[in-house]
Amino acid sequence: MTDKSLISITDFSREEILRIMELAAEFERDSSQQTLQGKIVASLFFEPSTRTRLSFESAANRLGASVIGFSEPGNTSVTKGESFHDTIMTVANYSDIIVMRTNLEGAPRYASEISRVPIVNAGDGANQHPTQTLLDLYSILKTQNRLDGISIMLVGDLKYGRTVHSLIQALAEFGARFTLVAPRELELPQEYKDFLHERGLTFVETTEIGQEIGNVDIVYMTRVQRERFSDTMEYERVKNVYVLRNEMLAGTRPNLRILHPLPRVNEIAVDVDSNPKAYYFEQTENGVYVRMAIMSYLLGLK
Amino acid sequence: MKHDKKLEVTAIENGTVIDHIPAASLFKIIDILRLDKETHRITFGTNMESKRMGTKAIIKINDRYCAPEEINRIALVAPNAVVNIIEDYAVTKKLQVEVPDEIRGFAKCANPKCITNHEQMGTAFKVVRGVDGRGEPSLKCCYCEKVTYLDQLQIIK
Numbered sequence: 001m002t003d004k005s006l007i008s009i010t011d012f013s014r015e016e017i018l019r020i021m022e023l024a025a026e027f028e029r030d031s032s033q034q035t036l037q038g039k040i041v042a043s044l045f046f047e048p049s050t051r052t053r054l055s056f057e058s059a060a061n062r063l064g065a066s067v068i069g070f071s072e073p074g075n076t077s078v079t080k081g082e083s084f085h086d087t088i089m090t091v092a093n094y095s096d097i098i099v100m101r102t103n104l105e106g107a108p109r110y111a112s113e114i115s116r117v118p119i120v121n122a123g124d125g126a127n128q129h130p131t132q133t134l135l136d137l138y139s140i141l142k143t144q145n146r147l148d149g150i151s152i153m154l155v156g157d158l159k160y161g162r163t164v165h166s167l168i169q170a171l172a173e174f175g176a177r178f179t180l181v182a183p184r185e186l187e188l189p190q191e192y193k194d195f196l197h198e199r200g201l202t203f204v205e206t207t208e209i210g211q212e213i214g215n216v217d218i219v220y221m222t223r224v225q226r227e228r229f230s231d232t233m234e235y236e237r238v239k240n241v242y243v244l245r246n247e248m249l250a251g252t253r254p255n256l257r258i259l260h261p262l263p264r265v266n267e268i269a270v271d272v273d274s275n276p277k278a279y280y281f282e283q284t285e286n287g288v289y290v291r292m293a294i295m296s297y298l299l300g301l302k
Numbered sequence: 303m304k305h306d307k308k309l310e311v312t313a314i315e316n317g318t319v320i321d322h323i324p325a326a327s328l329f330k331i332i333d334i335l336r337l338d339k340e341t342h343r344i345t346f347g348t349n350m351e352s353k354r355m356g357t358k359a360i361i362k363i364n365d366r367y368c369a370p371e372e373i374n375r376i377a378l379v380a381p382n383a384v385v386n387i388i389e390d391y392a393v394t395k396k397l398q399v400e401v402p403d404e405i406r407g408f409a410k411c412a413n414p415k416c417i418t419n420h421e422q423m424g425t426a427f428k429v430v431r432g433v434d435g436r437g438e439p440s441l442k443c444c445y446c447e448k449v450t451y452l453d454q455l456q457i458i459k
Contacts, residue, residue: 107445109417110418
């Protein structure tokens with residue numbers, strides 16, 4: 001029973017994370033609970049994001065809430081030069097909870113300080129995307145029947161990938177073992193390595209997927225983007241190294257599952273899709289249950 | 303030519319003297335304490351000789367006593383500064399500045415995409431150590447969560 005905001009994954013304790021997992025499972029068993037009947041969810045997408053917005057709006061509708069908002073800032077008061085502050089103060093008077101995606105980093109934190117209704121961060125620039133992390137955790141829990149002591153391989157852009165950073169922070173609470181696979185230019189920032197060291201967690205760094213894939217429970221793929229490279233020659237050299245193909249899954253653990261925050265471009269070959277170990281589409285379905293759980297929890301209705 | 307034995311900067315009767323400021327930090331401190339907006343009589347000295355520091359700067363503010371929390375703001379750019387409270391030409395209190403755990407209002411976040419650089423709002427940072435690999439304090443923005451290193455520090459005017 002709470003009335004708080006979710007801005008950064010570190011805002012939630014281990015107990016709160018587990019509570020969200022429990023609630024998500026409850027909504028998965030019965031997705032027609034009208035927990036938010038009569039409530040209004042404001043969905044403010046200052047930066048477009050089709051997948052996240054639809055997932056939130058689907059969750060709100062399933063809970064019986066009405067949704068107001070915008071999917072991009074064009075044709076709104078924002079383009080007339082209204083401050084972010086004034087937009088939030090106004091929308092807080094029209095709604096019971098605000099879901100927002102911004103390109104400016106820290107904007108949801110600021111909103112949570114001035115708004116009288118809870119704020120859910122649906123992604124702020126390269127900073128945080130906590131609802132993605134919670135749905136990643138739920139997908140891990142569902143496929144492995146546990147969160148403690150998972151062996152996970154994170155592949156691709158570990159430098160700029162915010163989903164990777166938040167997932168590492170969250171899984172550290174559960175004593176995970178990490179294998180970090182990235183090109184030198186995109187390796188995990190030092191602050192996150194320090195974070196793991198401080199908690200006494202082991203991690204292996206490598207530049208190729210290699211044999212280690214046989215020793216993990218989860219492979220978390222991310223996209224290696226051309227624009228992240230200062231040296232385009234380097235990009236050409238590595239772009240195919242971080243592609244997961246079906247034949248690489250031979251001999252892997254039976255409980256292995258492949259996760260990806262999506263959208264995918266070419267980092268998972270389409271021949272993986274039909275492998276039962278591919279889990280990225282189920283992962284998006286889990287997103288709806290997790291967001292139902294988050295909104296109900298933040299409003300103190302569950 | 304006659305040499306007068308004179309103090310480089312004259313003593314003040316009442317007020318605050320901030321000593322042992324790195325010469326390079328003087329103008330940052332003027333901004334942090336907003337001394338450019340002050341109406342009290344102030345004397346600045348810079349590139350002065352210092353046995354300990356080589357060169358140093360000094361600030362003497364007449365008839366104004368700075369509160370410790372105000373003074374601690376300068377610790378980021380002048381960690382060894384000493385603040386002397388002067389009453390009737392005598393030092394009545396000597397304060398060593400301390401780096402605070404939290405900083406509000408005067409430092410600018412180095413992240414151009416941070417909300418604080420786009421809205422009319424105050425900034426807020428947690429002071430963290432070790433992230434620069436040298437053990438010096440750095441500022442972690444409470445909004446965008448990015449770190450501003452001391453050598454990037456700009457003061458909001």
